[in-house]
Amino acid sequence: MKQGHFTIKENTRLTPTTWRMTLEGDTSAITAAGQFINIRLDGHFLRRPISVNDVEDGIVTIIYKVLGHGTEEMTSFAPGKTLDILTGLGNGYDLDKAGDRPLLIGGGVGIPPLYLAAKWLREKGCEVTVILGFNTSEEIYYVDEFSSLGCEVLVATADGSTGIRGFVTDAFDAAGGDFTHFYTCGPGPMLRAVYDKVFKTAGIAGQMSFEERMGCGFGACMGCSCKTITGYKRICKDGPVLRTEEILW
Amino acid sequence: MVKVDTKVTLCGIELDNPVIPASGTFGYGYEFAELYDINCLGTFSFKGTTGEARFGNETPRIAECPSGMLNAVGLQNPGVDAVISEELPKLAKVFNKPVMANVSGFSIDEYVTVTSKLEKEPQVGWLEINISCPNVHGGGMSFGTDPVMAGEVVSAVRKVTDKPLIVKLTPNVTNIAEMARACEAAGADGISLINTLLAMRIDLRSRRPLLRNTTGGYSGPAVFPVALRMVYQVSDAVSIPVIGMGGVSSAEDVIEMMMAGATAVEVGAANLVDPFASRNIIADLPGTMEKYGIRSLREIIGAAH
Structure with a gap:
């Protein structure tokens, strides 16, 4: 820091x-x-x-x-x-775990950090697929930026105004590739749905970035703690990224 | 430039300066040691420690307020045994001064158990008995709002330690002086105050309390005048040293607290907004003392009385 x-x-x-x-x-x-x-x-x-x-x-x-x-x-x-x-x-994503075909899933305000992940994964030579979820087409941003990196981009909107009608999990069904790892960030309910579908059902391990109200942001106040399989973690310091294997809902 | 003297003596132990990061805002110290040499501090009070490991309350447990914040952490800590086996050895590598051990509990037995374990630790200089946490039920603040119960806790821990015993009081009482006197009569060597003020906020969108715990403790610059008033009252009521805290954010605040009667001053929420706050306050002290014509901090303790 x-x-x-x-x-x-x-x-x-x-x-x-x-x-x-x-x-x-x-x-x-x-x-x-x-x-x-x-x-x-x-x-x-x-x-x-x-x-x-x-x-x-x-x-x-x-x-x-x-x-x-x-x-x-x-x-x-x-x-x-x-x-x-x-x-x-914060810890950030471990990009060494990506494998050849990582999948990035971002919802709304959770999309920004995935851009840097996508950029660096492309630099490593990975074939990157990105699923971006929005409520409606007027909220869409950064599709072109991900495409410019050479990522395959799928867009889902909840109201169907652009791309796949539904959620990022519906876009995941449509994507249908054999992904090596996934990285995600987005609202809490989206993270849970992604965990169930991509990790639990499809069996792909990944890394999920969480949000919590923080006091200090650097690990001192214990304001943003959460429980994980590997013990109590501070979202700000030990996270915000947790591995799917350690998450407790 | 005239050399100024920032040293004070707290319960028989000399401090290079009166600035002490407050419990719950400084962890077990070593994380701040990655940012700066924490040996510049007078000392610091480590995270409130209980008999067993605790997660604390469910989140959200932080909320913002005008000129301050609410927390409802609820004494998350690894438990006294882990503090002794893991946290204190890490601290010893980066801090070579006596540290203040903050002891919390849910029963008199728990306060006694934690105190007797920390009593054996050579780096523990003072024990700060926290009978004032507003965020736990069935312990914490309930001991600090009744002078009889406060006296019972202090008497019980007094029997198991020879180290200086400082009792940390809550402002959420009608008569703070009476609480302080009860602790002094039961054998306390010092009083620290104030812990946070019981408060809450409501989220306008969800129409629900912002904190999962409904209420939390208010800290930050907004509470400074309240804290100052209570430090003034308590230092009048007892003859043992008083540590002032509550919203202290600058060298001026430190001096003001000392003029109200504080021998030393804890810095809390300021550390969370600026991780270098305590170091900066210490660096600013000599210049601020000169500005106000203070040669030695010892001479201003209680000057406003």
């Missing part, structure tokens, strides 16, 4: 409720896809934990959804503003 000041380079709207921000600063603590950063905002006591979408030579990109006062305020930040940020938080 490192604490540093980052300068906003870009802050743009991707969908009616989703924004992308790029920040310039010392990114050396960010070592794994699936890690997060924790941003201090004036007028708010706790920092805002947001997953890393991309990182390259001193530039970190985040994609955030407007969920409350803090993220609402972030949409008004102009380029040039500096932010106090803790970087390199």
Whole structure:
């Protein structure tokens, strides 16, 4: 973990409720896809934990959804503003477990960290399939970005307005490949459905990124603990990524 | 530049400075040692330790508030035996000062068992008996809201330790001075206060309490004036040293707490927002002392009385 000041380079709207921000600063603590950063905002006591979408030579990109006062305020930040940020938080995905044909499954606001995973998996030469789930077509973002990496992308919308009608699990049925491993991030109910279908039924092991309300974000307060088969874990420090074999629901 | 003296003496043990990260905000220390040399601290109070391992309450157990936060962690800890066999050896590698052991429990027997085990640990300098956790049922704060029960806990643990015994009090009482006096009469060597204020928040979308435990403890800068008032009252009521805490976030806050009567000052929620908070407060102390014409911190303890 490192604490540093980052300068906003870009802050743009991707969908009616989703924004992308790029920040310039010392990114050396960010070592794994699936890690997060924790941003201090004036007028708010706790920092805002947001997953890393991309990182390259001193530039970190985040994609955030407007969920409350803090993220609402972030949409008004102009380029040039500096932010106090803790970087390199959480374990992140272990990409060495991917095998040749990894599957990435992202739902809504859980999609951003999978982009960096996809990018690095492609660099390793993996054949990457990505399933992206949204409620409706106006919420869709980043399909082209995943495609540009050379991933096969399947889109599911709950209302059927684009792609496969239904959930990411319906898209998984349609994908039908023999995947070597999977990586996922998304809302709690989606994670449970993916666990049941992909791990329990299809027998593919994977890594799942969880979300929990955090105090510190670096393992000190025990605010975000969860129970696993291998003991109590802090989502912020021992997670947010857990292996399917250790998850207790 | 005139050399200022930040040293204080807490229950017979000299501290390089009065700054002590508070229990529950600093783990067992070694994780912060990855960030900076924690030997700059006066000492720190480690995570509240019980007889057996505890997960604590179900999540969510954190909520944000204006100028502070709620927690309902509920004393998650690995249990005293694991603390002694695993956590303290790791701490000894990175911290060469006496540490404050925070003892929690659900019965007088449990307080006595945990205390008697930690009593044998050479690195434990002080025992801080937590009779003030608002997030557990059937123990914790219930001992700290009744002067008779508080006295019973203190008398019982007093029999099994010769180390300095500090009792951590809850602000959720009508008469804090009466609680402090009961602890002093039962053999306490010091009083620390305040633990968190019992509070809650409601999620407007779900129309349900934000915390799974319904209530939690409020900490952060918002509670500082409440804490300061109670430290002032308690230091008037007892002759043993008082450790002030509650929303302390700066060197100015440390000095203000000491003027209210605190011999040492614990820093809590600030560590969670800025992992370097305690180190920065210590670094700021000499300059802040000079600004206010303070040569030695010892001379300002209780100055406001």
